[in-house]
Amino acid sequence: MKLKMKKKIILLLSAMSICLAAEPCTVNASQLEYYFSSEDNTTVEYLPNGDYITEIMSVENTIQPYTSTPSSKTASKTIQYTDASNKKCWSYKLTATFSYNKTTSKCTEASCSFISYSDNWILSSQSAKKSGDTAIGNVTAKRKVDGIVLNTIRREIKLKCSASGAIS
Numbered sequence: 001m002k003l004k005m006k007k008k009i010i011l012l013l014s015a016m017s018i019c020l021a022a023e024p025c026t027v028n029a030s031q032l033e034y035y036f037s038s039e040d041n042t043t044v045e046y047l048p049n050g051d052y053i054t055e056i057m058s059v060e061n062t063i064q065p066y067t068s069t070p071s072s073k074t075a076s077k078t079i080q081y082t083d084a085s086n087k088k089c090w091s092y093k094l095t096a097t098f099s100y101n102k103t104t105s106k107c108t109e110a111s112c113s114f115i116s117y118s119d120n121w122i123l124s125s126q127s128a129k130k131s132g133d134t135a136i137g138n139v140t141a142k143r144k145v146d147g148i149v150l151n152t153i154r155r156e157i158k159l160k161c162s163a164s165g166a167i168s
Contacts, residue, residue, distance in 0.1 A: 050084030055157070059167045072099045072108075075167045077157045079139065081121070088117045094128055094137030098161035105161040110135040120145055124152070135159045 041057040059075045075098070080091040097109040112128035124140040136158050143151035160168050 051089075052082055053153075053155070054078075054080045054082065056080070057159070057167070071101065072097060073161060073165055073167060074098075075135075075159050075161070077137070077159055079155055079157060081141065081153060089143075090114065090116045090118065090121045090123075090141050092126060092137070092139040092141070092155070094135060094157055094159060096128075096130065096135030096159045096161075098133070098159075098165075098167070100161055100163055100165045103163055105133040105163045105165070107131070107133055107135045107159075107161065110137070112137050112139070114139065114141075116141075133161050 043055045045053045045055070047053070056078045057075065058078075059073055074095065076093055076095040078091055078093040081089045083089055091114070093113050095109075095111050095113075096107050099106050099108055107130035110128040110130040112126050114123045114126050116122060120143050122142055122144060124142045126137075126139045128135065128137045130136075136156065138154075138156050140152065140154045142149050142153075162168075
């Protein structure tokens, strides 16, 4: 009987020492954020020469743990220029981050990027700026052949966030 009791005590002490030896893992839940893409919107503009411009808007929500409503959103709007033979020529992307709280909203960041998929298309200018609850992007691209400008495309795009978090 004493042997069984000693085994039980040894087992109990061993289990307790393993639990006590393990280091605690602390996670600060307020620092966690979850991302998911929630909205995509595409429009196409056909040009008289057969080329077309596709405009794609995408919105990513950021949700703080233990809350059901997002407090910020990152959105992007991409312009993609494609020629009449369906060859991608260039794309321009405006990316913006917004914060909102049901009464106000604000654009906190705005940036842009340009990619040319053709040697004939070059970037003439690009910009991104923030103004209140809106991000504004401007791009000018030129098609050159043998040093001669044959085509110039200028576009301004905007991303706006309402106080409720709706992106337009």
